Amino acid sequence: MRKEIRFGGFGGQGIISAGNITGKAASIFADKDAVLIQSYGPEARGGACSADVVIEDDKIDYPQITVPHVLILMSQEAYEKYSDDIEEGGTMLLEKDLVDEGPPPDDVKQYRVPATSIAEDVGHKIVANVVMLGALSAITSIVEKDQMEESVLDSVPEGTEELNKTALERGFEYGKELAAE
Amino acid sequence: MSENAIMTGKYFLNGDEACAEGAIAAGCRFFAGYPITPQSEIAERMSQRMPQVNGTFIQMEDELSSIAAVLGGAWGGKRSMTATSGPGFSLMMENIGLGMMTETPCVIADIQRGSPSTGLPTAVGQGDMMQAQWGSHGDYGVIAYAPTSPQEMFDYTVKAFNKSEQYRMPVFVMADEKIGHMRERVEIREEDIDIYPRRRPNVSPEEFLPFKPEDDLVPQMASAGEGYRVHVTGLTHDYKGHPKLDVETQKELIGRLVDKVEKNKGDIVEIEAKGMDDAEVMIVSYGMAYRTAMGAYKMARERGMKVGIVRLITVWPFPEGQIRELSEGLNGIVVPEINLGQLVREVERVASPDAEVKLVPHAGGGLHDPEDILREVESFL
Numbered sequence: 001m002r003k004e005i006r007f008g009g010f011g012g013q014g015i016i017s018a019g020n021i022t023g024k025a026a027s028i029f030a031d032k033d034a035v036l037i038q039s040y041g042p043e044a045r046g047g048a049c050s051a052d053v054v055i056e057d058d059k060i061d062y063p064q065i066t067v068p069h070v071l072i073l074m075s076q077e078a079y080e081k082y083s084d085d086i087e088e089g090g091t092m093l094l095e096k097d098l099v100d101e102g103p104p105p106d107d108v109k110q111y112r113v114p115a116t117s118i119a120e121d122v123g124h125k126i127v128a129n130v131v132m133l134g135a136l137s138a139i140t141s142i143v144e145k146d147q148m149e150e151s152v153l154d155s156v157p158e159g160t161e162e163l164n165k166t167a168l169e170r171g172f173e174y175g176k177e178l179a180a181e
Numbered sequence: 182m183s184e185n186a187i188m189t190g191k192y193f194l195n196g197d198e199a200c201a202e203g204a205i206a207a208g209c210r211f212f213a214g215y216p217i218t219p220q221s222e223i224a225e226r227m228s229q230r231m232p233q234v235n236g237t238f239i240q241m242e243d244e245l246s247s248i249a250a251v252l253g254g255a256w257g258g259k260r261s262m263t264a265t266s267g268p269g270f271s272l273m274m275e276n277i278g279l280g281m282m283t284e285t286p287c288v289i290a291d292i293q294r295g296s297p298s299t300g301l302p303t304a305v306g307q308g309d310m311m312q313a314q315w316g317s318h319g320d321y322g323v324i325a326y327a328p329t330s331p332q333e334m335f336d337y338t339v340k341a342f343n344k345s346e347q348y349r350m351p352v353f354v355m356a357d358e359k360i361g362h363m364r365e366r367v368e369i370r371e372e373d374i375d376i377y378p379r380r381r382p383n384v385s386p387e388e389f390l391p392f393k394p395e396d397d398l399v400p401q402m403a404s405a406g407e408g409y410r411v412h413v414t415g416l417t418h419d420y421k422g423h424p425k426l427d428v429e430t431q432k433e434l435i436g437r438l439v440d441k442v443e444k445n446k447g448d449i450v451e452i453e454a455k456g457m458d459d460a461e462v463m464i465v466s467y468g469m470a471y472r473t474a475m476g477a478y479k480m481a482r483e484r485g486m487k488v489g490i491v492r493l494i495t496v497w498p499f500p501e502g503q504i505r506e507l508s509e510g511l512n513g514i515v516v517p518e519i520n521l522g523q524l525v526r527e528v529e530r531v532a533s534p535d536a537e538v539k540l541v542p543h544a545g546g547g548l549h550d551p552e553d554i555l556r557e558v559e560s561f562l
Contacts, residue, residue, distance in 0.1 A: 020364065024193035027366040036193070036364040040219070040303045062476035063363055064548055 002060075003142045004087075006068040007051040008078030009095070014129030015074065017155070019051025021133060025143045025151035026055045035063040048077045055142055070140055072132055073099060074115065091140055093132060111139055111178045118170050127167035130156075134171025139179050145172055184233045187371050194367045196360040197222035197264075199331040200290050201230065202367075203338030204262050206374050209288070210236035211254035211261040213247045215269060218302045219358040220292040223264040244269035248276040248289070255285045256413065258379075258404030260342055264290035266358075267309050268299055270316070277351055278317030281438060283413040284392070284400065286345040286379070288338065290354040292361040295545035305359040305469055306545035307519040311526075313353050314497050320435050322442025324449055325353035325497040327467040331365045336373075337494075343377035344449065348441055349399050355496060357519070359469045359548070382409055390420040392434075398441035442498050451494035452503050456482060460489030461512045462561045463536075465504065465528055467493040470517045470549065477517075477554035488558050496524060501531040508532040513561030517541040517554050537561070 005022060009015040016038045027034035032055055039050045052065040067087045073079045074095040079102065086092060088107045096112040104110035113135045119128040130152055137145040149168055156164045187206045194202070201223045204212070212227040214220075224240070231238035237254070241247040247263045254261035265273060270291045280287060295301025296308035309316075313325045324344050326337040338354055345352040380401045382389045386409045392400050400420075403409030412422040417434055419425040442449065456478065457463065466474035471492050478490040491507060493500060504527075508514060514536050516525040525540040532538055539557050543549050 020193065023364055028191050028193055034193075034365065037359070038362070038364075040362055060365075061479065062473050062548070062551060063359070 001057060003055045003070070004065045004068045005053045005055070005070040005072065005142065006065060006082060007053070007072045007074075008082045009049065009074030010077065011047060011049045013074050014126070015049050016051045018072070018129040018133055019053050021130075021148070021151045021155050022136070022143055023053045023055075024155060025147045026053075028154075029147040029150045030143065032057055033060045035060050037063060037065075048075070048081060050078070050082070070136070070142065072136060074128070074132065076100060093135055093139065095128070095132070111135065111175070113171065113174055113178070115171065118174065119167055122166045122170055123163045127164055130164050130167040131171035131174075134168040134173075135175030135178070138172045138175025186234045187369065187374060189369050189371050191366060191368050193364050194331050195222060195362055195364045196328070196331040196334040196356060197292065197362070198226050199334040199367045200264065200338045200354065200356070200361075201226035202369065203335035204288065204342065205230055205234060205236075206335070206369065207339040207342035208260045208376055209262050209342065210234065211251070211257075211259035212236070212263065213239045213241050213250035213254065213261070214263045214265065215241055215244050215247050217244075217266045217269045219294055219361045220264040220266050220290065222361065223290060223292070244272035245276065248273040248280070251287045251289075252276060252280050252283065252285045255287045256405050256411065258407075260286070260346070262288040262290065262342075264292065266292050266294050266302075267296040267306070270309055270312065274312075274316045278319060278321070279415045280351040281317065281321040282415050284349040284402075284438075285351065285413075286349050286402070287351050288341045288345055288354065289351055290338065290356065293355065293357040301546050303358065304546040305357045305519055305548065307357055307468055307470060307523070308545060310355065310496060310518070310520065310523040313355055321438040322350070322440070323353065323497040324348065324350070324442060324495065325355050327355050327471075327493060327496045328360060329468060329471050329492070330360065331363065331367050334360060335367050335369065339374055343375065346377045346379050347399070348445065348449075349380065349402055350441075353497070355468065357469045386410065391422050392418060393420040394437060394441075397445060398437050446498055446502075449495060450498060450500045450503065452500045453492040453494060454507060455490050457489035457491070457507055459487050461487045462489070462515060462558050463507060463511055464488065464490040464515045464517070464554065464558065465493065466490070466517050467496050467524065468519075470519050470543070473549045473551055474517050474554055477551040477558070480551060481555055481558050486558060486562055493524070499524070499527045499531070501527070504528060505531045505533065508536045511536040513537045513539060515539050515541060515554060515557045515561070517543070517549050519543045519545055519548070
């Protein structure tokens with residue numbers, strides 16, 4: 001089953017890193033096929049940036065996103081740019097404090113995660129992207145939490161493992177609560 | 182990052198990084214280049230990795246000097262490479278011809294972007310395909326690979342090094358921005374890596390003739406500073422490597438530069454064919470365009486269309502015998518390329534006259550819509 005996930009935000013939020021961790025979790029730790037295509041150019045360095053991940057059980061031929069199943073948007077600009085482009089029945093995760101309340105498109109499940117403030121609470125706002133990944137694992141089962149954790153630990157700088165692990169855990173707990181509502 | 186020459190394991194790499202790792206695994210220990218998007222990640226990785234494996238990385242002042250340094254590195258005894266994109270590839274053409282004439286083993290990776298000129302620096306294109314064969318003046322055979330994924334960037338960079346040593350010539354890896362920048366799983370296993378060693382002289386320095394061909398039309402090669410005669414020139418030359426500017430020498434030397442590829446095609450040419458047994462239409466594609474074509478092929482088969490697909494792994498020498506044979510009895514051939522019609526001309530040249538050939542062009546900057554390919558397939562059914 002082909003799943004398409006788009007991460008959007010501004011440069012410095014770890015958007016591309018989140019895409020990389022998700023793709024790696026699927027392709028290295030879950031033995032699925034995954035492709036990451038990231039936005040490339042001046043806009044990726046401060047302005048709007050995005051990372052597109054395609055995950056499939058079988059081999060991926062066409063590597064680009066057609067209509068995303070999941071949107072993870074961490075800035076107002078990304079929300080305005082990408083939020084209309086989502087599959088019916090899709091899932092949207094928003095950075096609660098950085099994206100203004102907007103009505104979800106018809107038949108889209110919308111979840112709001114205060115990722116940056118949770119990240120600050122666990123030690124540093126730099127791990128807001130990892131909080132989002134925890135919530136992603138809790139709300140969708142595209143990438144299981146265990147594999148996401150392996151991928152996070154394989155990707156982050158030495159000495160930040162505990163911080164990232166806690167961020168992932170907190171995001172996962174928050175996501176589970178949202179999904180239960 | 183591993184400090185081993187062969188970074189065994191499974192990684193989520195982009196195509197540029199995989200190309201650099203393939204080169205190092207194949208024994209590359211000299212890289213000279215000039216930064217250009219979208220190949221800069223190759224140079225960046227090489228600048229980190231070369232010191233770890235006792236190799237040399239040089240950032241040169243431009244592409245002309247980069248390829249010159251690479252030819253020098255090869256004659257100095259190292260497996261050498263450079264990487265560039267369209268504008269740099271154009272600048273390298275004169276010394277690529279020198280590499281062909283002096284039969285210098287090396288690898289040139291061209292990560293193509295939207296073109297001509299500076300075009301679309303950060304977006305995909307396949308506009309340099311003919312340039313790889315015809316870019317430098319004169320007649321010479323060419324070997325060029327068209328990988329379709331980061332894994333193949335690794336595998337075919339290794340192969341490019343081996344073929345460059347086996348046939349003593351520059352070999353091209355013709356990739357593109359999309360493959361260069363996208364990340365996928367790359368598995369590196371030591372047992373998969375065969376090395377074709379340099380064809381060292383098996384005679385004494387007194388007897389050695391650096392341009393006298395062996396049975397497969399390829400001469401042995403000595404490095405500078407080992408006591409063997411090493412005289413190289415871009416002028417037409419005799420077996421000693423000394424200029425000899427006459428019709429007979431020209432005929433033999435240039436004929437051999439073409440024939441060493443042409444007559445060894447059986448060893449060099451690689452294609453992959455699927456679904457051709459009952460096919461009435463054939464899709465022929467390569468590189469990034471093939472990934473979209475493959476998606477279209479699967480959709481077509483699901484809809485019951487009798488279509489096959491052929492991937493050109495070596496784009497040069499063009500697999501003319503294979504395409505000719507596969508085209509017999511077909512209604513049509515569909516050729517998607519991310520340019521406005523390059524290798525389609527080769528397909529037209531060799532295809533059975535009964536099979537009509539249709540290009541599916543894309544000017545660059547993005548990928549085809551699979552439906553555009555399907556529509557052309559359907560028009561033949």
